[in-house]
Amino acid sequence: MTTIIKNKATDLFLENNPNFSTFENLRKNGLEFLEAKGLPHLKEEEYKFTQISKKIEQNISSFKGAKRSELTSENLKSNLFEGFEGDVVVFNNGHFDAELSSISAQNYSFSKLSETQPDLLGQIAKNEKDPFTALNSLAFEDGIHISVEKGKKVEKPIFLIHFNKANEGQIINSRILIEIAENAEVTFIENTVSLDEEVYFSNAVVEIKVNQNAHGYYYRLQNENRKAIGANNFATDIHRDATFTSVATQLQGDMLRNNLTLNLLDSGCEGNMYGLYLLNGKTHVDNHTNVDHTKPHCDSNELYKGVLADSSRGVFNGKIFVRQDAQKTNAFQQNNNILMSEDAIVNTKPQLEIWADDVKCSHGCTTGQLEDEALFYLQARGIGKEHAKGLLLYAFAGEVFEHIAYEPFKEYCIQLVQERLGSNF
Known part of the structure; x- marks a missing residue:
């Protein structure tokens, strides 16, 4: 695996984060890791599709808490x-x-x-x-x-x-x-x-x-x-x-x-x-x-x-x-x-x-x-194209919510998803 390369974001974080007295060992280990390897570089295999260090460097100007x-x-x-x-x-x-x-x-x-x-x-x-x-x-x-x-x-x-x-x-x-x-x-x-x-x-x-x-x-x-x-x-x-x-x-x-x-x-x-x-x-x-x-x-x-x-x-x-x-x-x-x-x-x-x-x-x-056939099937029964898309997408996505056992939160998530699918998604 490619070694994580130190970068500008690492230095900025280290400069702006004081060493608090509590959790001394935890902080020491974290500091040693960052000083040795830094934040993930784009060549890092685990982060090759998500260049978050670059995103931080480009968008964050104040590295203080x-x-x-x-x-x-x-x-x-x-x-x-x-x-x-x-x-x-x-x-x-x-x-x-x-x-x-x-x-x-x-x-x-x-x-x-x-x-x-x-x-x-x-x-x-x-x-x-x-x-x-x-x-x-x-x-x-x-x-x-x-x-x-x-x-x-x-x-x-x-x-x-x-x-x-x-x-x-x-x-x-x-x-x-x-x-x-x-x-x-x-x-x-x-x-x-x-x-x-x-x-x-x-x-x-x-x-x-x-x-x-x-x-x-x-x-x-x-x-x-x-x-x-x-x-x-x-x-x-x-x-x-x-x-x-x-x-x-x-x-x-x-x-x-x-x-x-x-x-x-x-x-x-x-x-x-x-x-x-x-x-x-x-x-x-x-x-x-x-x-x-x-x-x-x-x-x-x-x-x-x-x-x-x-x-x-x-x-x-x-x-x-x-x-x-x-x-x-x-x-x-x-x-x-x-x-x-x-x-x-x-x-x-x-x-x-x-x-x-x-x-x-x-x-x-x-x-x-x-699937075009599924979309055509719904439209043939008088359902508008956008509404038909929303129904098919919810049928696809809704399976995940079956695993939420707490009903009020389940309904809240379903509502958010339906609102998103009902817009010009």
Whole structure:
């Protein structure tokens, strides 16, 4: 693999990010990685279709961390979807906002990372795995730690909402650590909201540990402004007989890179990830996924779908690793795309690396356009051409939403997608 080459963006980040006294070892490791290798260069294999370092250099002028913006209860209220009931954790440019948050901590504990500094921090999303994880480890000021109690179910979802805006700096770092204890269950919903239309760079790291026979559900929505640049590293350790499901919906931004890793660490566990990217304009979204099967009798399911219009670009790179001890593995991976214009581009690369011999694994990808016969069939029955297109596209995309178990959020996502498909998509 090509060595990451140091570049202008690396130097600017290092110059403008002080060395905070908390999380000393984590920051030291992140600093060493960045000083040695820098941010990804266009020759780096993992980033060859997403030149995010160049995008940052060209669009970010202030490499300082963004200060808190003025937030009101109206900002929060206007971004709560209909039917939502549950706790709300608010982030203001990556900083936890206690005043606007509503945290019952019923069946779970909540604290700032600086108040607990658990040893687990940095052990799931490792600095050496991705340069933006290392950058976050160096630059984030604080984060949150949520720990669900053993044998407990958090009855209502926990809503994590990020309000982002360039404010005396254009860099936004957030850090979240979640532990789900044995036999516990919890649902998280995450949404990122842009407060204006100006450019910023957000760099987020989420680490989740799902302990024995626990169940975690994590639903994410990315619908930021058209100048937003983002790198998101999301890593989960899944233990014996536990299940974890991620569903991601991506609608808008300038350039977004999402790294999602599921580590299946013991027998009987299950990891699922589903995603939909519905892009137009010049939006560029890159999804890199990793599923690592290390033990026998584990299952993984992965389905990502994309609909791309105008001059948008999608990237999907999915890797499944089946280690030698991971006999009786069942692993499924699929990526399907529809291109709505000649200028839309998708680069897709599903991958399997198998060292075990008693497994059931499949992967594949498709890229095409709407079927003329299906479109003609609907038009022949009196449905207008644009409406017929919308119906076919929703039939294609809607399969992803079947995996969202929390109905109010499912309906909200469906509404957003239908609005997009109902416009001049």
